[in-house]
Structure formats: structure tokens, C-alpha cells
Amino acid sequence: MKLMASLSLATYPDASSSKIGANAVALVQQIDAALHAVAINVDIPDVSNALSNYLLDLPYKIQEVEATSRKSGKDLLKAVTQEAARGGVTLTTQELTAPPALMGDVAANHSRYFDVCLVGWAPANQTARMLAEAILFGSGRPTLLLPDSQDVEVLGHVVIAWDGSRVAARAVADARVFLELASMVTVVTVTDEKPLPGQGIGERLALGLRMRGLVAEAVSIQAGDSSIGTALQEHALKIGGNLLVMGGYGHSRIRDFVLGGATEGILADLRLPVLLSH
Template sequence: MRQDILVPFVTYPDASARTLVDQAIAVATYLGRDIHAVALDVDIPDVSNLVSRLLIGLPDMIRETEADSHARGAALLVAIEAAASKSGIRFTGATVSAEPPLFGDRAAELARYHDLAVIGLEASNDTARLVAEGIVFGSGRPALLLPEAAALGALDRIAIAWDGSRVAARAVSDAQPFLERAAEIVVLTVTDEKPLADAGLGERFAARLAAKGLAARAMPVLRGSRPIAAALQGEAAAQGAGLLVMGGYGHSRLRDFVLGGATEGVLSEPTMPVLLSH
């Protein structure tokens, strides 16, 4: 059975960086997967009321904004289709429209039909953050978060954030295609953030991976005064990992996500590729 990755391009108010095209191609090549790319165009609701009549030219401004969004998305689709063709990757593309508050929900709906979502993240791009949250917590599929400002590292050197929880186990399961290709796996357990079930759970999990034929070792991590996301990403990088696998903690409170500290950190300040799964 052929598997694929979904690549959602945001287009409003700022578009995904062109580097996401190259990153997605690299991931698809590494995993041997097809690509389905989607441009998320903005659909601004009609505001035909007294206010819009007083604001001269507002309908024209809306049409211009929507046209610019569509043009940015079309350019990204053309770029990734050309790159996929050059790399021998099967490609399909589509354009969908949504109102700005619904970008995350629409992206989550789309991601349910694909095996993995590859999302470009930039600290200043709030729409990309909204799409990432929607997919992680609403799609039931894993999301590979790629900082658009950072080069894609060695995906065969993997760090796993392990605390023995359900979401951590789910993330490891969703990361199997990467783990099967791994040259080295380091299991990171933060020992000074919260109570753990036992002191040796990282070593025990590394031993289970090793019993399956994977080159795995455990590494305890002291958070100290660092934010938990910075501690995990920093230690993963220090151990030579090019990918961090972790569970996404969060729940919805009246449609606003309340996120765990590590999840909030990697969504706000990603410094390396992170496979996040809920």
C-alpha cells in the first residue's frame, strides 16, 4: 500500500516559505512517499452592511486580498509539482478556501485522508501555527513540524521525548517509518520537571527498542531553569539528532487550545524538526 504526505501551504496573511517545498521533497524522498499538496486560500466573508458602505472600496480590497492569497498558493503548488516531477515523486495538488478562523479545522479535515502532514512553521506566521494545532489535535494523524528558517538535518538520527505516557507511546508508534530507518535513537527523559512513574523508565524503553534491533540508548535530561521545549530540543541537538519525536499535550477549552509546556514551546519556537502526535 502506497503512503503519502500532506503538505498544507498557508497563503494569508503571509505565505509559507519557499523552503517548505524543498523540505517536503526531502521528506517524501527519504520515506518513499507520494505528496499531496494543498493551498489554503483565504475566503473573506461578505460584509455588505452599513460599515462596508461607509468604507469606500472595501469590496474591492477583499477581492484583491483573496486574489493575492490565491496567487501565492498557486505559485507554491507550481513549485512543488515541478520539484516532485524532477525527483520522481508522485504528486497531486488542490486548492481549498476557508475563512481565517477556520484554517485549522479545514486543515485537520484534509489531514485525516493522508498518512503524515508536513507543516512549515515560522514564529511570525500565526496562520501556520493555527494549521499545525488543528492537524495535531484534530486530525488523528501525526504532524512533522519543520522550522522554515532551519535546514533539514539527518532524519536517521532521532531523539524521543519519553515520559511513559499514552501520548508519548502514540508518538513513538506514529514515528515507526522514521525509527525503522534510524541509524541511532536516543531516548530523552526529563527528570526534574514532573514526577515520573519510576526512575528507570527511559532505560527500560531504550532496552525495548534495542530488543527490536534498533540502535537505542537512554539519556536523562536536567531541565534546570530552561523551558521544557528548549531543554528537549537543545539536548536532542547536542546528541546529534536531526528529528525529535514527542507526544502533543493539550485539550480544547471552548475551542481555545490549552497546551502543555513542551507542546507550546515547539509550536512557538521550533528549532529543529519535530514529529508531534496526539
């Protein structure tokens, strides 16, 4: 059965970078997946009255914003289409509309029909962050963040952030397709961040991966004065990791996202592709 990846594209108020097309295609090529790209366009309810029409010309401003959003969506889909054609990737595209407050919900609901969800990431793009958080907590699917600042490389070295928790175990299961393609897997346990459920938990996971035919090792690190998200990414990059796999901690209180420390650290300063699973 062929895998299907969903790429959610932000259009308003901050549009995704066109670089996400190349990165998404490069990634799905590696896992031999089909790609479905969806632009989430804004649909602003008309709440104008006679006074606002006279003073602000509100209907025109709404039309202008919606037109800008639709143009951004079409431009992004065109860029993805061109990249997919060059890369020989099977692609389908779609445009969805939603009020500004519900764009994340629409993206999350749509993402439930796919195997893995892709989101482009730029530090200043709050719309992309909103979509990523909504998809992570609301889709029930793994969410793969692709930083716009770099090209997606061959994901040959997968690094697993492991603390023995349910969400970490879920992330490992969701990353199976990437683990099977990896030439090396490193299990990293941070020992000074919180109590862990026993000794040698990283080596226990690494042993299980080796029994499944993977090349895997376990290491323990200390975060020290760094945030756990920073420590994990710095170590992953230090050992040549191309993909970081970790559980996404936190929950949503009616779209008010409350994030765990590790997840917040990753989202605040993304340095390499990260697969988050809730």
C-alpha cells in the same frame, strides 16, 4: 502500501515560505512516500452594506485579499511541483477555501486522510502556527513541523522525548517509519519537570526498541532553568539528533488552543524537525 504525506500550505494572512517545498520533498524521499500538497485559500463572506460600500469599498477589498491568497497558494503549489519533479516524488495538489476563522478546521479535516501531516514553520508566521495546532489536535494524525530556517537532513538520528505517558507512546508508534530508517535512536527523559511513572522508564523503552532490531540508548537530563521544550531541543542538537519525536500535550476549546508546557516550548522556538503526536 505506500505512505502518503499531506502538506498544508498557509496563504493568508501570512503565507508559508517557498522553502517548505524543498523540505517536504526531501523528507518524503526518505520515507518513500507520496506527497499531497494543499493550499488553504481564504474565502471572506461578503457582509457589506450600502454605507460600508460607500465609505470603505468593502467588496473590492475582499476581492483583493482573496486574489492575493489565491496567488500565494498557486505560487506555493508551483514551487512544490517543481521540487517534486526534481526529486522524483509522486505529487498531487489541491486548493481548498475557507473563511479565516475556519482555515485550521478545514486543514485538520483534510489531513485525516493521510499518514503524516507536514507543516512549514517560521517563528513569526502565526498562520502556520494556527494550521499546525489545528492539525495536531484535530486530525488524529502525527504532525511534523519543518523549520524554514534550515534544510531537512537525513533523519539518521531520532531522539524520543519519553515520560511514559499515553501521548508519548502514541508518538513513538506514529514515528515507526522514521525509527525503522534511523541508524541511531536516543530516548531522552527529563527528570526534574514532573513526577514520572517509575524508575528506568527510558531504558525500558530503549530495551524494547533494541529487541525490535534498532540501535537505541536511553539518557536522562535535567531542564534546570530552561523550558522543557528548549532543554529537549538543545540536547537533541548536542548529540546530533535530526528528528525529535514527542507527544503533543494540550487540547482545543473550539479553536482556542490550550497547550502543555513542552508543546508550547517547541512551538515558541523550533530548532529542528519535530514530530508531534496527540
